[in-house]
Amino acid sequence: MYQKIKKLGESIRGLYSLPTGKLLYLSILIPTVLIAFFAVVVALTGGGHEFKEEAREIPMLGILAAAVQTFGRIIIAYIFAVIFSVTLAIFTVRSPRTEKVLLPIIDILQSVPILAFFPILVFLFVQFGLFNLAAIVVFFFTMLWMMTFSLIGGLKIIPREILSMSKVFNFSKYQYIRHIIIPAITPQLVTASILAWSQSWNIAIVAEVLHTYLPVGSTVRDLPGIGSELVKAITDGNTYIFLAAVTVMIIFIAIINIFIWQNLLNYAQKFRFE
Numbered sequence: 126m127y128q129k130i131k132k133l134g135e136s137i138r139g140l141y142s143l144p145t146g147k148l149l150y151l152s153i154l155i156p157t158v159l160i161a162f163f164a165v166v167v168a169l170t171g172g173g174h175e176f177k178e179e180a181r182e183i184p185m186l187g188i189l190a191a192a193v194q195t196f197g198r199i200i201i202a203y204i205f206a207v208i209f210s211v212t213l214a215i216f217t218v219r220s221p222r223t224e225k226v227l228l229p230i231i232d233i234l235q236s237v238p239i240l241a242f243f244p245i246l247v248f249l250f251v252q253f254g255l256f257n258l259a260a261i262v263v264f265f266f267t268m269l270w271m272m273t274f275s276l277i278g279g280l281k282i283i284p285r286e287i288l289s290m291s292k293v294f295n296f297s298k299y300q301y302i303r304h305i306i307i308p309a310i311t312p313q314l315v316t317a318s319i320l321a322w323s324q325s326w327n328i329a330i331v332a333e334v335l336h337t338y339l340p341v342g343s344t345v346r347d348l349p350g351i352g353s354e355l356v357k358a359i360t361d362g363n364t365y366i367f368l369a370a371v372t373v374m375i376i377f378i379a380i381i382n383i384f385i386w387q388n389l390l391n392y393a394q395k396f397r398f399e
Contacts, residue, residue, distance in 0.1 A: 235274065
């Protein structure tokens with residue numbers, strides 16, 4: 126027991142001996158990760174309305190709660206978008222035949238605005254009480270096609286020498302994906318993620334305002350989130366809440382961009398083919 130406490134003390138001392146820049150980075154990153162985890166839990170459990178109502182007694186706290194809930198929905202959508210986009214991109218370029226068939230289909234699907242199908246999605250999900258899922262699906266498709274095209278581009282620029290090397294050394298499918306595909310698409314994945322993430326914050330204003338897509342007289346409430354908070358502030362003519370919500374959203378975006386995406390962007394540079 127004493128040894129464990131001693132090791133813990135040494136770890137804490139080691140943390141505070143880090144350079145100021147790294148210490149600042151960790152002091153922002155760790156709370157951001159915890160907030161992200163909490164946001165995902167709130168989004169999955171559907172406890173959004175209660176969470177927001179409890180926080181609404183203090184306006185700024187209510188806005189922060191709304192931003193956290195939007196954050197959670199975007200994270201869930203992003204995880205699935207990464208999984209599906211990587212799989213779809215690899216499957217598309219596996220052979221000239223599949224590329225010839227799938228690439229035009231993906232291009233057409235990308236050109237069709239997801240918001241054109243949003244009323245149908247809302248109506249279907251509302252029947253089962255899956256309000257959060259309606260917004261998550263919109264975020265998902267907002268990210269999916271953009272990321273897929275970027276990843277396809279990354280796979281197309283893999284040098285022939287690298288591909289030949291995998292055949293010479295008789296790579297298994299796992300080794301091929303682990304040592305060639307993943308490194309090759311990492312720069313494009315990070316770049317596409319930044320763009321997709323930004324687009325999701327923009328679409329939140331639409332994805333969380335459910336009542337506009339349902340028949341008049343429907344009792345369904347808007348999803349608690351920064352998007353619905355902005356729309357409500359505009360409708361009520363509440364400039365203070367509107368500006369506060371915009372400020373909180375900018376702060377969230379800036380923190381994620383500076384402490385996560387920029388670091389990943391720098392890390393991804395080592396995987397570029399020169």
